[in-house]
Amino acid sequence: MIASLSRAFSAYSKKPFNFVWCSLTYLILLILFTLACIGIFIVYFLFASVFNKAVSFSSISTIIVSTFVVIIFLFFANGLNGALAMSYRKAMGKEKTSLVAFYSYALGRAPVMFALMLVRDLIWLVAIGPFIAAYVYAFQGMAYMDAVLAAYALFMTFIIHMLFTPAFLSAGAYGTGMMASLRNAVRLLRRKHIFFICLYALFALVWLLNFVPFIQLATLFFVYPVVYGAMISLLETGMRIETEEED
Numbered sequence: 001m002i003a004s005l006s007r008a009f010s011a012y013s014k015k016p017f018n019f020v021w022c023s024l025t026y027l028i029l030l031i032l033f034t035l036a037c038i039g040i041f042i043v044y045f046l047f048a049s050v051f052n053k054a055v056s057f058s059s060i061s062t063i064i065v066s067t068f069v070v071i072i073f074l075f076f077a078n079g080l081n082g083a084l085a086m087s088y089r090k091a092m093g094k095e096k097t098s099l100v101a102f103y104s105y106a107l108g109r110a111p112v113m114f115a116l117m118l119v120r121d122l123i124w125l126v127a128i129g130p131f132i133a134a135y136v137y138a139f140q141g142m143a144y145m146d147a148v149l150a151a152y153a154l155f156m157t158f159i160i161h162m163l164f165t166p167a168f169l170s171a172g173a174y175g176t177g178m179m180a181s182l183r184n185a186v187r188l189l190r191r192k193h194i195f196f197i198c199l200y201a202l203f204a205l206v207w208l209l210n211f212v213p214f215i216q217l218a219t220l221f222f223v224y225p226v227v228y229g230a231m232i233s234l235l236e237t238g239m240r241i242e243t244e245e246e247d
Contacts, residue, residue: 001195008229011092018091019225026084037073079110085172120164
């Protein structure tokens with residue numbers, strides 16, 4: 001863990017702009033995709049107004065459009081996460097990723113990253129869903145049950161996201177397929193589980209700090225790239241990276 005952090009910090013200190021450029025490119029494209037999704041909603045509202053349709057979030061048409069927009073956003077957002085991992089990996093090797101290369105790689109990686117997200121969230125739903133149903137139909141209103149459910153949901157979210165993070169890193173940073181990414185995740189967690197758990201806990205803390213005003217400037221453009229690069233470094237040193245042809 002310390003060696004991976006040291007390697008990432010050393011690479012950042014030598015070429016900091018490469019890492020800052022990665023974060024900035026990701027934020028710009030994420031904002032553009034978000035605005036595009038909002039634009040779809042605006043177009044829908046305009047069509048509804050033209051045909052004198054009442055716009056309500058309980059209507060079938062609005063639900064369909066909302067679901068479509070959410071799926072589109074998650075699809076491309078996951079692709080951007082893959083491109084961010086790739087660009088950080090290149091930055092570790094003192095290479096800069098162009099805006100065009102970032103964008104094209106995000107589009108190419110989106111299907112695999114989105115599929116991994118669906119598998120992860122399905123497992124999360126299986127782990128959390130029965131407890132939510134039990135709370136709603138049997139334990140709602142009981143003292144402290146909402147706090148217990150919230151604590152359990154947070155704990156399981158942390159565990160499941162941690163277990164799948166190496167797969168996302170493999171698919172994004174190295175372009176591996178879905179099954180190869182999952183196998184790489186198993187290898188890393190089996191061989192360097194303690195190091196990765198500690199590093200992921202640090203990453204989760206930094207990720208949360210990204211949403212704190214002013215502090216986020218330091219985390220987004222310094223701490224986050226270093227910790228992200230350290231996880232990629234740990235993935236690289238902890239196991240053999242399978243290529244797409246090995247799927």
